[in-house]
Amino acid sequence: MVENYMKQSALAHLGLNARSAPQEPVGIELSELAAGGHIGLRLDATNKIIREAAEKALGHPLPLEPNTVTSKGKKQALWMGPDEWLLTMPADQTAKLLTALSKALDDYHAAVFDVSDSRLTLCLSGTHARDVLKKGCGLDLHPRAFGPGQCAQSTLSMAHVLIHQSAENKKTKAATYHLYVHRSFAHYLWTWLEDACDEYGVKVGVG
CATH class of the missing domain: 3.30.1360.120 (Probable tRNA modification gtpase trme; domain 1)
Structure with a gap:
């Protein structure tokens, strides 16, 4: 059995939590956001049946216009290409959404994959x-x-x-x-x- 391990940010060695004293004046805030879930989605957006199956599982429409984002609550879908999206959500929602999408698209030519750690x-x-x-x-x-x-x-x-x-x-x-x-x-x-x-x-x- 593979043991679970504590996930660590690629920036953990910088000790960002300890660097709270800003320069004055402050014109920029730069931070690393808490680790969330990232799911890659590939499908033929021109196929209405496949697209709507994915959207039903996702809970909101996919962005079809280039370089746009759709969202509902804390879930987002970012357009990556005509047949590709990056889905983001809180980490604790990733497994549930991954399962829902995989089940909804199981009979179609589509791909759903967890890229949270990438x-x-x-x-x-x-x-x-x-x-x-x-x-x-x-x-x-x-x-x-x-x-x-x-x-x-x-x-x-x-x-x-x-x-x-x-x-x-x-x-x-x-x-x-x-x-x-x-x-x-x-x-x-x-x-x-x-x-x-x-x-x-x-x-x-x-x-």
Whole structure:
């Protein structure tokens, strides 16, 4: 029998919990979000029967428009391609949703797989969050081109990431981005982000 083990973040060695004293003033908040569940989903979205079977198990529609996100409660579906999505949810809901999707799609040409341990999620927020990303990402992040509820795969300082803008304060123009990065690039990307944030004042930690 395989023994259970304590899962550890790829950034655990940085001791982010202990680094609570921010620079002044603070223009950026950078944190690692608590580990959640990630499920990969592949299917033919043009097949209404298959798509609706998946959506019934998921509990909300899949995003069909490129680079968009749909959600219900704490569950999200991020568009990765015409036939691919990344589903995110609290860790304790992963097994139940994985089982429901697998059962719903068992008779169809589709794939459902748990990728929770393959990546982690960083959160970058503040009035200068967009400026930081622009230092290493070629995406057009201007609000008229990329706003809340949108996502895109890209490179950020040579690291492959999925960028999701989850919110923006209309008054302060402070934006919040979730960055999904593979574990093998997590330390590199974190150190790059800290350096890129430095000129604006940065508060780091665990979200």
